[in-house]
Amino acid sequence: MHLIPDFVFDSIYEITPEFFREHGLRGMLVDLDGTMASSRTPLPPETVRPWLDGLQAAGIRVLVLSNNKESRVKRFCEPLAVPYLYRAVKPLGIGFRRGARALGLPMEQIAVVGDQIYTDTFGGNRAGAVTCFIRSINRGDFWIGVRHQLEKPFIRLGKRKAFGQTKRK
Numbered sequence: 001m002h003l004i005p006d007f008v009f010d011s012i013y014e015i016t017p018e019f020f021r022e023h024g025l026r027g028m029l030v031d032l033d034g035t036m037a038s039s040r041t042p043l044p045p046e047t048v049r050p051w052l053d054g055l056q057a058a059g060i061r062v063l064v065l066s067n068n069k070e071s072r073v074k075r076f077c078e079p080l081a082v083p084y085l086y087r088a089v090k091p092l093g094i095g096f097r098r099g100a101r102a103l104g105l106p107m108e109q110i111a112v113v114g115d116q117i118y119t120d121t122f123g124g125n126r127a128g129a130v131t132c133f134i135r136s137i138n139r140g141d142f143w144i145g146v147r148h149q150l151e152k153p154f155i156r157l158g159k160r161k162a163f164g165q166t167k168r169k
Helices: 017-022 048-057 070-080 093-103 117-127 142-162
Strands: 007-009 027-030 061-065 110-114 130-134
Touching: 007 142, 017 048, 027 093, 048 061, 048 070, 061 070, 061 093, 093 110, 093 117, 110 117, 117 130, 117 142
Parallel strands: 007 130, 027 061, 027 110, 110 130
Antiparallel strands: none
């Protein structure tokens, strides 16, 4: 089922270069709002740069894939010197395909990392990527809490799916 993530994490910082190596992954399409930072945080938290630098130093290609408008994504990504695509229209496949082309990688070598089952996980699974669900940084927001209640069954199934999984075929 396309709504079940391959892996479930509490935060992006649990996703390491070792994770990419273990699963044969060479690139990452990562969501911004709720995943890398709060939607109310205009600039990247200071912890994001070392995480991204560690991945990139290990040879992992990174691109921020966001449904947000250009001004928001550009302001966040420029200080990090990381490429991005805005208005990606997730969960539609077009944004994921554009992201894969920008990374120069086949979809099966890409991890899609995000905090929404119905956009990031659903779209990433349909595109053929490895999907990594992250607990939303914005989980205290009322509507995020409502959404999370609807996502819970899929998150639970994703945790079970990932338990003992070594490599996605």
